[in-house]
Each structure stands twice: as C-alpha cells, then as structure tokens.
Amino acid sequence: MTLIDALGLPHTRGRVPLVLAQLVDALGTGLFLPFAVVYFHAAKGIPLATVGVMLSVAALLSLPAGPLAGPLIDRFGPRRVVVASNLVRVLTFSGYVFTDVPWHLVVLVTVTLWGESQFRPAAAALVAQVADGGQRARWYAMDRALRNVGFGAGGLLGSALVGWGGSPGYTAVVVFNAVSFLVAAALVAAWSRSAAPVAFGPGPAPAEDGPGTGRAGYREVLADRAFRGVLVTVAVFGLCDLALTVLLSAYVIEARGLPAWQPGMLFALNTLLVVLGQTAVARAVEHRRRTRVLQTAALLWTVSFGLFAVVPGEHGALAFAVLALGMVVFTAAELLQAPTSSALTVAMAAERLRGRYLGLEELMWGVARVLAPALFTWLLAKGPGLPWLALGLCCLAAVGVLCRLDRVLPAHVRRETVGG
Template structure:
C-alpha cells in the first residue's frame, strides 16, 4: 500500500477534523514559544526576569480556569466550548501586538493563560467522544501530531529569529493569532451532538476533588511531570556549562527527542487501556528516567566525543521514559474520570501538570545544576520512586472508593449533522 498524506490520517471524519484543528493550533504554539521571548526582550524591551514572571502569572491564573472550562464543556458541549476558546485565543494573542509595558504584558499573559488552560480542559470531552474503538491509540496519535506541529512551528520561527526585526516578530504574533482562528474554523466543521444530561451524581459539585483514585493519579502525574523540563531547560544548561560536548549537541539532542516522540508515541501507547496497565507503564517510565538522567550526568567530565555519545544515548533512554509516562498519564486522565464529567476531571488533572511546569525549572535547577552529578541521581531516584508506588497506590485508592455512579443519558433532540 502506497504511503500518502491521506493514509496517515484517521479514517473517521470527526477524528480527521480534530487532528487538523490540533495541528494548526499547535503549529502556531511552536512558532510562538520558540521566538516570543526574543520579541518581548528585544522589541518590547522587557527583561528576561519580567518575561518569566509574566508567563508564571499567566500559568497560575490559568490553573483554576481549567476546571471551570471543563465544567462548561461538560454542561454546554465540548465542540462549542472549544470554538469559543479558540476564538478567545485569537483576540488574546492579538493583544500582544499592543503591549509596551510590563503591566500590559502581564495582563495579556493572564488572559492567554486562561485560554491555554481552558483549551486543554474543554478538549478532553471532545477527544473522548471522537476516540472511537481505540481511545488510547487516538490520544497517542494526537500527541504525536502535536509534537510534529510544535517542531515544525519552531522551525518556522527560525526564519523570524534570523530576520530579528520588529516586522518579522509582529508577523509571527499575527500568525499565532491566525492559528487560533484556523483551529476554530476547523472545529466548526464537526457535527453537533445531541445534548446530554447527567443522572444526579452522588458526589455533587466538585466531585473530582473527592475522587481518591483520580486525586492520587493527579498528584503522582504532577511529580512525574517535573521531567518534562529536562530536554528544553535542564539538558541545554548542563551541556553548555558542565560538559565538554560541542554546543551543537543542544540542538542534536532536541532533534533526537522530537523524532523519537513522533515515531514511537502511537506504538508505545498500544495496550494501555486500564489503570493497572498505566501503573506498570509508570514503573517503566521511572526506571527509564532514572537510567537516562544517570547517563546525562555521566557526560560531565569526559572528552567531547564520549560526552556527545553519552548524551545521545541518554536522550534515547530518557525519551522512552517520557513516552511511557505520557501513555500512562493519558489513560489516567481519561480512564479514571467520571464519564459525564470528563471536562471537569481533565481540568483538575491539568492543575497538577501546571504546578509541575511552574516548579520544574527551580526544582531541577537546584538539584541537578546546584548539586551536580549527585543531584542528577537524586532527581532520577524521585522519578523511580514515583513510578514504583504509582500502581499500588492507585489500585488501593480504587479499592477504597465507590465506583462512578453518573452516566450520560442522551436527550432526544434532533440537531443538524454538520454546521
């Protein structure tokens, strides 16, 4: 069978539309992430500390917004909520064109932080609805598409960085806003669904906060998610400041990581269809992360080519851990959630990820860069411990918690099949 662009897309129309919307939006995200810091420092005139503070503020404000957006998606429909979030992102991102002070920049960061958190939470019910007979496979496919789009977006940002002019950076921001709009237009092609109501839930409002298995999984995933700052933050600083490897190894290891994630996310996620299997993958992830971080630490104090070889091997081993963790966390996020409250649960799960993203630079920097080689092994031991306790802890919480009582009950209201 010939390999064509169409053969790489899901068979179901709804899945193809969601894939296209995801690709467009994350391409814009990759472009913005790779070049925005230069715009804010070189064109707007902010210090790097001010840029980091604004991003942190936006991320913190967005944490609570995720749960609220998830509830809205559960109540009023994920398709409509996602379209509204993407449209809001278009407006919010356009506001960066007019920021000229720290306070205006921070205000827009707060708004965009809400948009990003609402995007993740409101998308979860949509993914669950469209996943079909192989939900784990489709979720893994979307993550691979996301990584590919971010990589391509970062590549496009290289043109902007090379030009290094105000008009080029402004075009980049317009492009990011257009990506939000393009995603909204793609999502509008999804068919409307019958409205659903939920049977009265025993847990009432904010049921997720009293769901012990889900809370346990969220905390464990938060701790394990600290490692996501390794490729983009910790490893470049380690390579440049603490090894004799060539500086171009920074780009090399990022390329290796990206290619492996894109190529292996779907096959590695196969068979992860329940909490028990997810717990085993978390153990595998802990083992691989421990080994990968140990190899990274070993690159210090060696000759340049030995260091380069160790770093490539370390990145490959680390990436296996990253992929096993991603497969486990996606199953926990979707599989442990109450069927009728996927958005609310996803928003809560996103709080853990957001906390990890906010704390990772300081935690990883203090351990690995502050303590040196011993700190790398302490960090690896943390991930190994989290992986080891994940399966028994979530299983214990499931045994001591009542099953979800609420199920979706369709309301027979005919709606058009497309918009």
C-alpha cells in the first residue's frame, strides 16, 4: 500500500492545478469570511443591524442560484462554470473596495452569493468528472480537508492584516480575496484533461467537459422519488452543519454563561480533527454502502446534540469537557457525511442531469442557511436545550428517510459503496 492510499488521498497525477485551485480558493475565502460582518461595519461605517439585514436579504435573493446553475453545468460543463463563478467573485470583491452605499453592497453581496452557489455544485460535478473509478469520496474528502486548511491559514493571515493595518487592513483582506479567486480561475482554466492519465481501477471514464446531451429539465429530476428523499436528508444535514457556526457560540456564552474562550477552542478542535481525519475516514468507509454511512452520521449527530444539551452551566471545567466530547462526536458525524452525500447525489444522476441534481442539493443548503439563524435563535430564546432537541429529532427523522431509501433506490445505486 502506498502512502497516498494509507492517508486516504486520491490519485492526483495530471490534476495538480485543480488541487492548487481548491487550496487557493479556500485560502482567499478564509481571509474574508471571519471578517465579513466586521468589514462592512468597521471599514464601511454601516451599523451592525443594517449589515445583518443586508446579508440576510442577499442570502434570500441568492436562493435560486443553485438550481439555475444546474442547466449551465449540464450545457457548458462544470469546468467553465467553476471558472465563471470565480471571475464573478473577482468583480464583486473588487467592487466592495469602491463603494460604501448599502444598497450597492447588497447587490454586490447578492451577486457574490450567486457566484458561490454556482461554484459549489459545479465543483462537485467537476470532481465527479476527474476522479478515478472508486475515488470520488476521496476527492470530496480531500477538498474538505484542503478547505479547512485554507480557512485556517486565511483566518490567521486576515487577523494579521487587520491587526496590523486597521481599516486599510480590511481593504487588503478584500483585495487578496479577489486575487485568490482570479488565481483559482486561471488554474482551472489552464488545466487540460489530456494531462490526466487514464482512470485507475474500475468504473467509467470521466466524461468530456462540454455541452450536455439530450433535452431534460427539473421535471425529470423531481420525478425521481428517491432523490426527493435525499433532498430531505440534505436539508437536515445542512442544519446540523450550521449549528456549529450559527448556534454554538451563542449557546455556550449567552445561554450557559461559560467563558468566551471556549467556543474558539471548540472550533479549533473541529478544524484540527477535519484536517487530520477527513481523508482517512473517507478511505475507511469507501467500501460501505452510502445510506448506511449517512445513517451512522445522523445517529452520531443525535448523540452530539444530546451532549451539548446537557452541558452544566455552573461548572466551567466539566462543561468544557462535555462540550469537547460533544464536538468530537459532532466532527465524527461530519467526517462521515461530508464526502458521502455528494457522492450519493452524483451516483443517482444520469450524467446529462448531473448539474441539475447538484443544483437542487445546493438549493437545500441555501434553504438551511436562510432558516438556521432565525430558527436557532428563536428556539434558544425559548429554552437552552430546545435547539439541540429539535436537531436531534430531525436527525432521527433523517435516519427513517434513509432506511426507506434503501428500499426505493435503484439497484445499482443501492449496491454501490461510498467510493463509487
């Protein structure tokens, strides 16, 4: 067994520019993401409440982007959509520098989120094209690990720029992010399929990057009863994932009255576990059935939410120990779900409809991003444990849906394992 196989990494020969593009894109995003709200407030002088409204409106307006990306991916190929979505974000981040008018920024943020919502399904479809037979889950796992490395490094660099430069530092963060999208677009655009070797192992060879074949639309996709069940699980898993960024800090600091350093340590623990474990976990489960892996992930999330719900607010050390244990279980669920969900969607889709399937998956994530802030904060106001109870019940419902999927999935998809 080679070191690459032992680490659960995919074969990347001939595809290194795509890997570098993933890392550069994540580095730039990590530069800006932690400072998005503060940038519009501190550098543009917009009140925090207005910034919150701006971002919520932009997120709502960007919901159609994922489904609209589907036909573009199927018609023009995912590589072109990845390049175009990166170039769109080059323009919008450049635009942030030159205006401080709120409605201008709402337009720019909306277009930025459209670019992000079209990038994600296109990137997933591109992985499906370039991955060797049986290695899709490894590619999705590597992408997630690289993104965590990029987010972490970008966050540290962004903190240094902001701490050193003040308001000009915020501008430097935005400019560097725009440059990162330009570099990522150039790497993907310059990559040639002819540089990649013949696919390793069994499975169909990747399709050529070009116009989709046949005439089909979302009506055909939505007629897929099994996929409608998959979309339910995607929405649930989206809410579970967002609980980490939207809910946890408020719960720890405000609802439980624990020290403000604890959420940061928990986030660092999550990031470390993802970076070190994501590809290894993907390798460990690549011969398991996808629905079984997702059921396990949902059950682990249920356990983690139970641990978060019973955190004792009056004992700081004990509370942190329970939170850390909950975070380990939470991350284990993430490591199982992340490379598996997209692999299941890709496996269910005929190649001519792959973009549309992934576009609807992105829509479910968008719905979760719109619902999570209002839903979680409302439940938290009603009782500290209620958000975790609600999430646990959603996960148990997802387990039931996945059990039913085992009976209605097409035979070839049901038999396939996570590796694809």
